[in-house]
Amino acid sequence: MLRFYDTLSREKREFAPRKDGEVSLYACGPTVYDVPHLGHARTALTYDILVRFLRWQGHDVVYVANITDIDDNIIARAQRENSTEPEIAATYEAEYIRQLDRLGIEHPTHRTHATDYIAEMIGVIEVLLERKMAYTLDSGVYFDVSELDDYGALVHRTADDLRETAMARVEADDEKDDPLDFALWKAAKPGEPTWESPWGPGRPGWHIECVAMALGILGPGFDIHGGGSDLAFPHHENERAEAVATGQPFANTWIHSAMINVGGEKMSKSLNNFTTLADILDNHDPRVLRLLMLQTHYRKTMEVNGDALAAAAQALDRFNAFDRSAASAGVVASTPDQAILDEVIEAMNDDLGTPKALATTFETVRAANAAIAANDLELAASLKATLDEVLSVLGLAPAESAGDDEDSAAIDALVAERDEARANKDFETSDRIRDELAAQGIVIEDSPTGATWYRKK
RNA sequence: GCGUCGGUGCCCGAGCGGCCCAAGGGAAGGGACUGCAAAUCCCUACAGUCGCGGGUUCAAAUCCCGCCCGGCGCUCCA
Numbered sequence: 001m002l003r004f005y006d007t008l009s010r011e012k013r014e015f016a017p018r019k020d021g022e023v024s025l026y027a028c029g030p031t032v033y034d035v036p037h038l039g040h041a042r043t044a045l046t047y048d049i050l051v052r053f054l055r056w057q058g059h060d061v062v063y064v065a066n067i068t069d070i071d072d073n074i075i076a077r078a079q080r081e082n083s084t085e086p087e088i089a090a091t092y093e094a095e096y097i098r099q100l101d102r103l104g105i106e107h108p109t110h111r112t113h114a115t116d117y118i119a120e121m122i123g124v125i126e127v128l129l130e131r132k133m134a135y136t137l138d139s140g141v142y143f144d145v146s147e148l149d150d151y152g153a154l155v156h157r158t159a160d161d162l163r164e165t166a167m168a169r170v171e172a173d174d175e176k177d178d179p180l181d182f183a184l185w186k187a188a189k190p191g192e193p194t195w196e197s198p199w200g201p202g203r204p205g206w207h208i209e210c211v212a213m214a215l216g217i218l219g220p221g222f223d224i225h226g227g228g229s230d231l232a233f234p235h236h237e238n239e240r241a242e243a244v245a246t247g248q249p250f251a252n253t254w255i256h257s258a259m260i261n262v263g264g265e266k267m268s269k270s271l272n273n274f275t276t277l278a279d280i281l282d283n284h285d286p287r288v289l290r291l292l293m294l295q296t297h298y299r300k301t302m303e304v305n306g307d308a309l310a311a312a313a314q315a316l317d318r319f320n321a322f323d324r325s326a327a328s329a330g331v332v333a334s335t336p337d338q339a340i341l342d343e344v345i346e347a348m349n350d351d352l353g354t355p356k357a358l359a360t361t362f363e364t365v366r367a368a369n370a371a372i373a374a375n376d377l378e379l380a381a382s383l384k385a386t387l388d389e390v391l392s393v394l395g396l397a398p399a400e401s402a403g404d405d406e407d408s409a410a411i412d413a414l415v416a417e418r419d420e421a422r423a424n425k426d427f428e429t430s431d432r433i434r435d436e437l438a439a440q441g442i443v444i445e446d447s448p449t450g451a452t453w454y455r456k457k
Numbered sequence: 458g459c460g461u462c463g464g465u466g467c468c469c470g471a472g473c474g475g476c477c478c479a480a481g482g483g484a485a486g487g488g489a490c491u492g493c494a495a496a497u498c499c500c501u502a503c504a505g506u507c508g509c510g511g512g513u514u515c516a517a518a519u520c521c522c523g524c525c526c527g528g529c530g531c532u533c534c535a
């Protein structure tokens with residue numbers, strides 16, 4: 001039985017898509033005004049795994065991931081760099097996608113852009129005004145929180161409670177009726193990009209984007225809404241408020257992925273303590289990051305640092321090493337072991353228990369290695385098939401062997417030369433060759449059938 | 458302050474009432490294999506107060522209460 005932890009009800013709930021076998025998912029993506037960091041990767045990875053798992057289990061998944069391509073930060077950067085908002089957004093969106101591609105994050109079914117849904121947003125705002133859930137001021141259109149009875153439900157606070165802290169920071173000239181009210185449409189300010197609307201030129205508020213896109217593409221009562229836990233308030237709370245206020249059911253399940261910390265503090269742009277994704281990916285096999293992240297449950301805050309990456313790199317090598325020894329032993333994947341697969345599925349069914357699934361995977365690697373050592377190739381072939389399947393679902397499948405670059409013939413020759421030296425007990429020569437290759441990042445592994453080599457990344 | 462999540466071995470990290478003298482990974486020690494390594498396998502040590510103190514229960518890391526500590530949210534944020 002598949003269960004997810006739902007932020008709204010605060011419990012693990014059995015997951016039943018509104019339409020049998022077809023899952024609708026909406027996950028908030030980034031505002032593209034800077035390069036992606038590790039935090040963006042963790043969130044994207046969470047939903048990537050969710051989608052991969054659901055598809056593996058036979059569900060069709062419609063996955064919408066948005067890109068916020070207009071907002072204060074983008075405008076500010078465009079002005080600072082004497083550029084334009086579309087240019088800034090396009091640049092960083094491309095970078096975001098490029099890095100996610102390296103991490104093996106699959107593309108969503110729809111990657112939507114806020115600026116492509118202005119008309120839909122206006123439509124939603126009109127409904128809200130008609131239903132008297134919003135009001136117009138000179139500075140824009142605002143959502144009227146007092147008209148809603150369960151505002152704050154997603155973060156388990158009462159409106160009064162939220163209002164109290166909000167009061168403390170309302171600016172004196174703020175003309176909103178209630179400090180909790182938030183903008184649906186922001187009236188044009190000089191120098192800012194604008195769109196026409198029934199309330200004059202302006203641009204949309206943040207939350208309305210997601211409502212328009214989620215409801216527009218997935219429809220009312222879609223299955224899952226995801227995002228980073230820092231978006232729960234105010235973003236998701238406000239999305240929910242808007243959607244509910246139109247009279248439509250919104251997300252059935254809310255999933256939030258936890259933050260990445262640096263030295264005990266949240267990694268973020270505003271704290272300027274972030275490590276860019278590119279930085280990590282330039283220096284590590286992308287699967288190292290993936291493995292590291294999947295070893296921690298998605299709802300638990302985690303720390304990413306050099307030690308953790310090194311440990312994950314070591315762990316990942318177990319998969320690689322098995323693949324090498326399977327290849328040299330001539331083990332070809334046969335039929336997966338259903339009992340092991342079931343164990344993995346059970347772990348994943350329980351709110352995406354990737355750490356547990358990986359534990360099973362590592363146990364399988366050991367068993368598979370042992371099978372090869374014991375020359376039980378039939379067992380090894382089945383375990384290899386099992387591993388191939390699981391690792392591919394988790395996005396950890398070994399990269400295609402890039403063995404035929406131009407140097408490989410030369411290396412083959414050296415390895416052969418070393419084999420010969422060893423046969424002649426000329427260990428001085430054989431060790432010299434091994435050291436030379438090691439200096440180039442090439443590792444030699446001896447086996448009864450002769451030496452093989454691979455590049456250490 | 459309020460809300461929320463968490464505090465498990467040397468490190469990371471599962472577990473969420475009995476199957477736990479607590480998974481898995483990393484690091485450590487020993488053995489096998491090897492000319493020596495690497496890889497692999499086997500074994501060992503490492504949690505025994507599972508933050509602290511109470512309580513519930515035949516039974517608690519797991520439930521309840523209180524306390525201490527930390528993260529996140531309450532402001533743009535993945």
